[in-house]
Amino acid sequence: MLGLSDKALVRTGAFIDGQWCDSDESFAVTNPANGDTLVLVANHGAGGAEKAVAAAHKAFKAWAAKSAGERASLMRKWYELMMQHQDDLGRLLTLEQGKPLAEAKGEVAYGASYIEWFAEEAKRVYGDTIPAPSSDKRVLVIKQPVGVVSAVTPWNFPNAMIARKAAAALAAGCTFVVKPAAETPLSALAMAELAQRAGIPDGVLNVITGKDSKAIGKVLTEDPRVRKFTFTGSTQVGKVLISQCASTVKKVSMELGGNAPFIVFDDADLDAAVKGLLASKFRNAGQTCVCANRIFVHQKVYQTFSEKLIAAVADLKIGDGLEQGTTIGPLISSDALEKVQGLISDSVSQGAKVVAGGEAVDKDSLFFKPTVMTGVTNQMPVASEEIFGPVVPLIAFDDEQQVIDMANDTDFGLAAYFYARDMGRVWRVAEGLEYGMVGINEGAISNPAAPFGGVKQSGNGREGSRYGLDDYLECKYLCMGGI
Ligand SMILES: NC(=O)c1ccc[n+]([C@@H]2O[C@H](COP(=O)([O-])OP(=O)(O)OC[C@H]3O[C@@H](n4cnc5c(N)ncnc54)[C@H](O)[C@@H]3O)[C@@H](O)[C@H]2O)c1
Numbered sequence: 286m287l288g289l290s291d292k293a294l295v296r297t298g299a300f301i302d303g304q305w306c307d308s309d310e311s312f313a314v315t316n317p318a319n320g321d322t323l324v325l326v327a328n329h330g331a332g333g334a335e336k337a338v339a340a341a342h343k344a345f346k347a348w349a350a351k352s353a354g355e356r357a358s359l360m361r362k363w364y365e366l367m368m369q370h371q372d373d374l375g376r377l378l379t380l381e382q383g384k385p386l387a388e389a390k391g392e393v394a395y396g397a398s399y400i401e402w403f404a405e406e407a408k409r410v411y412g413d414t415i416p417a418p419s420s421d422k423r424v425l426v427i428k429q430p431v432g433v434v435s436a437v438t439p440w441n442f443p444n445a446m447i448a449r450k451a452a453a454a455l456a457a458g459c460t461f462v463v464k465p466a467a468e469t470p471l472s473a474l475a476m477a478e479l480a481q482r483a484g485i486p487d488g489v490l491n492v493i494t495g496k497d498s499k500a501i502g503k504v505l506t507e508d509p510r511v512r513k514f515t516f517t518g519s520t521q522v523g524k525v526l527i528s529q530c531a532s533t534v535k536k537v538s539m540e541l542g543g544n545a546p547f548i549v550f551d552d553a554d555l556d557a558a559v560k561g562l563l564a565s566k567f568r569n570a571g572q573t574c575v576c577a578n579r580i581f582v583h584q585k586v587y588q589t590f591s592e593k594l595i596a597a598v599a600d601l602k603i604g605d606g607l608e609q610g611t612t613i614g615p616l617i618s619s620d621a622l623e624k625v626q627g628l629i630s631d632s633v634s635q636g637a638k639v640v641a642g643g644e645a646v647d648k649d650s651l652f653f654k655p656t657v658m659t660g661v662t663n664q665m666p667v668a669s670e671e672i673f674g675p676v677v678p679l680i681a682f683d684d685e686q687q688v689i690d691m692a693n694d695t696d697f698g699l700a701a702y703f704y705a706r707d708m709g710r711v712w713r714v715a716e717g718l719e720y721g722m723v724g725i726n727e728g729a730i731s732n733p734a735a736p737f738g739g740v741k742q743s744g745n746g747r748e749g750s751r752y753g754l755d756d757y758l759e760c761k762y763l764c765m766g767g768i
């Protein structure tokens with residue numbers, strides 16, 4: 286089935302209360318590299334979401350009552366199974382999402398690393414004893430799981446965006462319901478299959494599949510049995526979902542859109558900067574929330590850097606993610622491709638120039654040529670909007686404070702990057718950038734040990750690191766009197 290060694294990893298029903306649930310209707314999952322239908326998946330709606338929430342609610346008390354060590358052991362087994370099946374999970378991910386197989390297998394390992402990380406963190410959920418204001422009292426703080434957690438995740442990282450949430454939730458003692466993007470549900474269902482094989486009890490992890498994201502999302506954000514909602518996706522949708530959570534005052538964490546500046550100063554190592562830009566910009570064909578979106582290059586090095594970049598971009602290989610050597614896969618949809626083309630055309634009409642790429646490979650596919658643009662300003666659409674495609678807009682600058690101000694001139698604040706070697710400049714720029722994450726002489730910054738998240742309209746909360754568990758825990762104060 287789909288060329289996987291372990292065919293049982295290809296699941297097409299929703300996973301609710303340990304059962305694989307079909308439905309009267311189904312929807313097609315297609316391969317963005319060629320438009321082929323891969324499988325038909327159960328098309329559940331609000332009713333399915335309510336069943337999933339009920340299952341998670343029923344399973345919560347027993348899961349929370351397990352010791353941290355018991356939860357950690359089951360999560361460790363899940364991690365080991367994910368890595369044992371890395372090849373199959375990577376193939377499935379490339380088929381449904383399009384990214385090159387090497388990247389897809391890397392995403393599987395990246396997602397699994399959050400399960401490994403939080404299996405360990407589960408055993409380090411510490412409380413406090415606090416000096417009491419009077420000798421007849423004792424003041425303590427204990428940490429307890431929030432309860433049922435619901436989640437909605439995007440298509441661009443169909444494994445890791447779920448693992449990053451589910452791992453923290455389960456480690457904290459919460460139970461979990463997730464709606465993956467309808468474009469890419471197969472990775473989520475395969476993860477659920479392996480969670481079941483690992484012995485994670487029925488109802489602890491549930492995956493609801495369906496095209497009607499609004500109806501499903503309404504249940505996941507408004508059902509009072511759900512105590513926390515976590516979302517990864519666009520800022521536009523995130524705002525709607527936050528407002529829907531208000532009716533039941535849920536804890537909310539949001540991983541939203543980005544518009545990352547990538548600044549190359551005149552004292553930068555230009556070869557390292559080009560390498561870092563390729564790593565940040567062209568991963569997943571530019572479809573990541575932390576992709577460099579605006580590239581600011583100091584006037585003194587603009588020509589040299591541009592020439593090095595154009596030469597490196599020419600070596601990128603566009604193709605089906607399953608083909609050996611492919612480094613740039615397809616975009617996810619024709620809408621996505623039209624959006625990228627529109628940003629380029631609108632910016633050219635305002636004076637920008639295309640010096641490499643600038644168009645789709647052909648009119649019948651979703652492949653877009655890696656593109657470099659010069660003469661871009663911070664106000665042009667290709668700079669002011671999140672591109673979500675393999676496009677490098679180059680913006681010249683000549684003053685340190687000017688470029689910090691330009692970099693911060695956006696509603697987003699997720700990731701930022703800069704290349705410089707003067708130590709004073711490194712500290713001034715790192716502290717001056719209004720972003721949740723800053724890569725300094727580094728273009729690949731995501732890992733489970735670090736707190737991933739943004740400021741401003743890029744979201745709130747952190748995923749990964751020792752901070753990532755806080756979003757899934759309640760801090761309870763105990764006051765013991767009469768001593
Ligand atoms: N900050 C991060 O960690 C992060 C990670 C990945 C993607 N993103 C952002 O996500 C965006 C691209 O992903 P996308 O196109 O899937 O985003 P999207 O917001 O369109 O969709 C994300 C998820 O929300 C669901 N959804 C859409 N409308 C909904 C509604 N009204 N109610 C309930 N669910 C709804 C979709 O089905 C999907 O599962 C980009 O802006 C990118 O920056 C952010």
Ligand SMILES: O=C[C@H](O)CS(=O)(=O)O
Nearest residue numbers: 441442572573574575731
């Ligand atoms: O697209 C957003 C992801 O969070 C990117 S990363 O894989 O976590 O860097």
